[in-house]
Amino acid sequence: MGRSPCCEKEHTNKGAWTKEEDERLIAHIKVHGEGCWRSLPKAAGLQRCGKSCRLRWINYLRPDLKRGNFSDNEDELIIKLHSLLGNKWSMIAARLPGRTDNEIKNYWNTHIRRKLLSRGIDPLTHKPINNIDNVSNLTISFKNMQDKSIQEEISPIWNQQEELLRRQNHRCPDLNLDLCISPPSQDNKYLDNINVGKERTLMCFSCSSAGLQNREECQCYEPFLSISNNSVLVKYM
């Protein structure tokens, strides 16, 4: 049995919203609040799909939207968050007050992608285009951790790795998940410190999920994850 349509398409308007439709939607949400998008159009006297109402409100009509050009700080923050989260636009938007996922997605595709390309950086991998074979690193330090929201992103990955390690009869350390992100480290001493004695595993996200036990089995180009006592090192191979 197929999925039923979210609305009666033959009775709904499509395309650009009129001023009157905007006003009706705003007035209805002011009185009744957000939510129950399916029943909202009828209640508000709109011939629109509930999804369309939701999108219009979230992306355009919400009073807390910032609008206007992105600042340089916002640009850099988006780039950093994208390097960490990928195309998780809603997660990125959650860290930019007044900006929507749709707005950031559009801005990425029209501005930032080109900006990175002009810097010689691959917008997908965040690696130098002419240096694709080099290993680059992103170190996620467990020290001086502050950003709880980043912690929420990292902890599932961490938990996944921990579960795998448990299955491999590794001892589970006491986790301090008060995470923060540090810039890519070029400090060889630091890397040596991980590589000598403290490094516990090295595998890519996808292949470790699939149950592969060592990186030699991994033929893909996913980032590798290395867990030490006080940090996680992500290596882009």
Add this chain to the structure above:
DNA sequence: AAAACGTACAACCGCGTAGAT
């Protein structure tokens, strides 16, 4: 002036998922 082309962004579509039944 106007046609062709490029850009920006609002809006749509389909899918995944969580919660309800």
Add this chain to the structure above:
DNA sequence: GATCTACGCGGTTGTACGTTT
């Protein structure tokens, strides 16, 4: 556990507007 429903997300499309030829 199976099915249904609504919501939210990310990819894609449509189109208005600006620029170039």
